[in-house]
Amino acid sequence: MKEKSVTSLDVAKLAGVSRPTVSLVLNNSKAVSLSEETKQKVRNAARVLGYKPNSAALMLRRGATNTVGLVITEGRSLQVDAFIPLLHYAIAGVMREAGYSLLLETFERKENQNPYADLVVSHRIDGLLVLSPSTDDEDLKALIEQDYPVVLIGSTGHPREHCVFTSTREGTGAAASHIMDLGHRNIGCIPFSPPGFAATDSRLRELREALSAAGIALQDDAVFHGDFSAESGHAATLALMKAKPDTTAIFAGNDTIALGVIGALTSLGLSVPGDVSVVGYDDLPFSGYIAPPLTTVGIDADKQGRMAAEMMVRRLRGEAIEETRLAMPSNFIARGSTGPVRR
Template identity: 50%
Template sequence: MSRPRITSHDVARRAGVSRTTVSLVLSGSGRVALSPETRKRVMRAAEDLGYKPNSAARMLVSGNSETIGLVVSDPSILLVDAFIPQILYGIERANREMGFHVLVEGLGAEERPGAYDHLVESRRIDGLIVLNPRVGDEALVSLIEKGFPLVLVGSVRHKDEVSVTFTTRAAIGAAVEHVVALGHRRIGAVTFSPRGYTSRDARLAALGAAMVGHDLHLDEDAITDGNFSAESGHRAATTLLERRPDLTAVFAGNDTIAIGVLSAARALGRRVPEDLSVVGFDDLPFAPWLTPALTTIRTDGVRQGTIAAEMLFARLGHAALHPPRVRLEPELVLRRSTGPAPD
């Protein structure tokens, strides 16, 4: 005769608490303040009865939370950057398949020193994925050097980091070759963020290097910084085009910024692509539907997020990673926002 299935009602009766309290304790919820004694009583009752509901049960046996922390280096990005949801989807899907949960934290490292340590030491998470890290983030470097299971979506250029990023030189080089072939010689850039973000600086460096290869120079006054949002792209592009009205092509740091560049061009009476060619980066789902359809560099944020999660699972399972730093190759997608340079 089979043994009756143990339920949360049985645990509640054994611990002398409500079924809701059992659910809150076993799910690890911090929404309701429960005394340490109550939590211990519920955990002991569940263990004595052999009650093992999904991940809560595995946590009892393994001591792991089966939760990963997902840290966004600047929480304001979540409001405005359309690429981040692509990465989040890939991470969440991979975690769901593995039976893990994702704890999302917004982090301004300069405003919240020790926030990484708080996440780690609280034992709420088994590992971390950090999106868009800043070079020079000492707290993050410290975690890397301690060997904590950590994967970067981006890079801090540390020799021991585990990371997944996109290469930039080949695709940006192809984009520069494309606009130069169209006759453009005066080229500017609106970055997607202030200085200090690795991908921002890498894209700008690749643009400058590609231009040098065509005997051109990316002038300092032909560069303005956006701040993740389309609105900031509009402001930055307006400043740039008023300062340098001779520019005939602008590289936007990403497609969200490109929306702002297109808007600024319209406001200043600059037709795209007749007067100004615009190139984006990411090829987000809206890019083909902009007016005009956006020439851009295609990346795959879902794949990047999925790979980051799989790399973290490998680290949690103490599996070797070959290579520990994955570089994905983007490609140029030609649409109608680029055209021949005006006479």
């Protein structure tokens, strides 16, 4: 009977690490940082088991794949956020024209595991696009600092990042001014995700600053976070209106959340905008055609996707990139979901 060959999975189990970590150590990859203790555990396990990587497979993996990964940092958003398909379509078109395939992956963080390792360490991709990066993602930070070809769709503020993000400050300021001009002073907010996502945190901060400049404070107990879906926006709005029944205007973190906000207000017997005005973000294709048409801060998903993909192609080709942080403008669009406060 032929003896079963030792695999990297056997080494991983003995060392108490993930399989990608074994590949990282035994390939002497510098794509991510690992402690010397972890490296030694892997080497010891490989020596005990007599494991030797397949050299032919390693050579194949080290060649260019002509594939770029697009990582969605919150997998649930794929099911509910209409912004992502628009972005994906734009990125895929640019990559296809440049001769690259696009691999769509979701982000899954587990304790003591690098969520990018399977893509990066195994050389399944040549570069990585990351949507909605988190400001406290240390594994992503390590990739950026080691000059791996990463382009962020959004920004963590890292000084060495390559990114394309939408500057929502101007659009948020215009939306806040619009709401205040209509007489609203009791204002609530339903961000599109839990805290920690760069876009969520920046939109909330900008809204607070715009209102504060006019002498209006957005209180913490008037902010109820959604969780990407319209359903979560619905639940958060019910909680907001229970805590703050005098709320007359709500800023939703994006247009998907705004659908849930409007639905919740309707279920409470409140009219939009008669009783409560609603503002969204993104200007998704449906936003101008719901009832009432949604007032929103417009973000060009197609343009952002194309710009991020073009930056990635230039990185992969080794071309010089003078502006590594590209900011796109946002624009405020007033529609029927906002109106004067009811006296």
